[in-house]
Amino acid sequence: MPDSPFYATVESRRTVRDFLPDPVPQEVLDRCLDAARLAPSSSNLQPWEFVVIRNTDARQKANAACLNQIPAKTAPVLMALVTHRDTWRRNRDEIIRVFETRGPLRKSHESYYRKIIPMVYMTGPFGLLGPLKQLFSRIASMFKPTPNLMARSDIRVMAHKSTALAAATFMLAMRAEGYDTCPMEGFDPWRAKALLGLPRGAEVNMFLAVGKRSDKGVWWDRVLMPRAWTVREL
Ligand SMILES: Cc1cc2nc3c(=O)[nH]c(=O)nc-3n(C[C@H](O)[C@H](O)[C@H](O)COP(=O)(O)O)c2cc1C
Structure with a gap:
């Protein structure tokens, strides 16, 4: 080395x-x-x-x-x-808060932290939305590169x-x-x-x-x- x-x-x-x-x-x-x-x-x-x-x-x-x-x-x-x-919600809000102290929130940050992050991390009551999100990602991935919309696991x-x-x-x-x-x-x-x-x-x-x-x-x-x-x- x-x-x-x-x-x-x-x-x-x-x-x-x-x-x-x-x-x-x-x-x-x-x-x-x-x-x-x-x-x-x-x-x-x-x-x-x-x-x-x-x-x-x-x-x-x-x-x-x-x-x-x-x-x-x-x-x-x-x-x-x-x-x-x-x-993740608390920390997402903190990221946005800090960004906002530095000036107007960029469109890309706004959309990433306000839309994409909740879509990826929200799993609904008792995590029931998770398996549906996974199935949706799996099927969509057959047609185009798709992020894993996460389940609790x-x-x-x-x-x-x-x-x-x-x-x-x-x-x-x-x-x-x-x-x-x-x-x-x-x-x-x-x-x-x-x-x-x-x-x-x-x-x-x-x-x-x-x-x-x-x-x-x-x-x-x-x-x-x-x-x-x-x-x-x-
Ligand atoms: C996630 C993780 C868990 C580990 N758990 C233990 C443990 O419970 N007890 C222990 O003595 N060593 C534990 N180790 C140490 C590993 O045995 C050690 O990293 C490995 O043998 C390589 O040796 P080195 O770290 O000296 O290079 C753990 C290491 C990692 C990364």
Whole structure:
């Protein structure tokens, strides 16, 4: 890889499963959270929420929800990364509000955020409109390229995709600051949701253990799939 700070960060990021007790300075955490907020997201809807678990009792419960995995137990900071499929309207309105503070709303933005976004994201009462929208998109696609007018399950995928990009950005930012992370999807989703008091349209995307690696922090040497399995040209 080229000799640059970016590639050095990418290469030295590893999943760390055993942490030193050293605290993570608040300003480092804040910088990395602000870097994560710059991650790309579907229609810029930023469907994520980082929850830093500070309360001792909540931390005990979060460790247990993470199945008492060693990274959760040893990390000085544990965070839950929440994905929201219930915030698209609020966030769409915020995008329009910010655009409007910058001048008259462009026709293309107006039509995208006021017409196309609701058409794609609205699934009607109990999500009943979703399967009809999917069927309509599938049939229309036989005649011309058509976007997927989403059902609830598609919106869930959309929200998780974007949230995972925020997670990746956060993990790389942490590494650039000399800290380490462990992403965890080995957790009890029901307990995690109850602990964080999440509404129906939100769920935990992953937990992130954060801190400085101990000398037994990295458990295995890297194993990469053959390049030909993971990269191809058409
Ligand atoms: C979405 C996701 C979930 C993961 N969940 C866990 C987990 O619950 N526990 C764990 O120890 N590692 C977990 N990992 C870490 C992976 O095992 C790790 O990324 C992989 O083995 C590659 O190692 P590296 O990150 O050091 O390159 C997870 C990684 C990702 C991306």
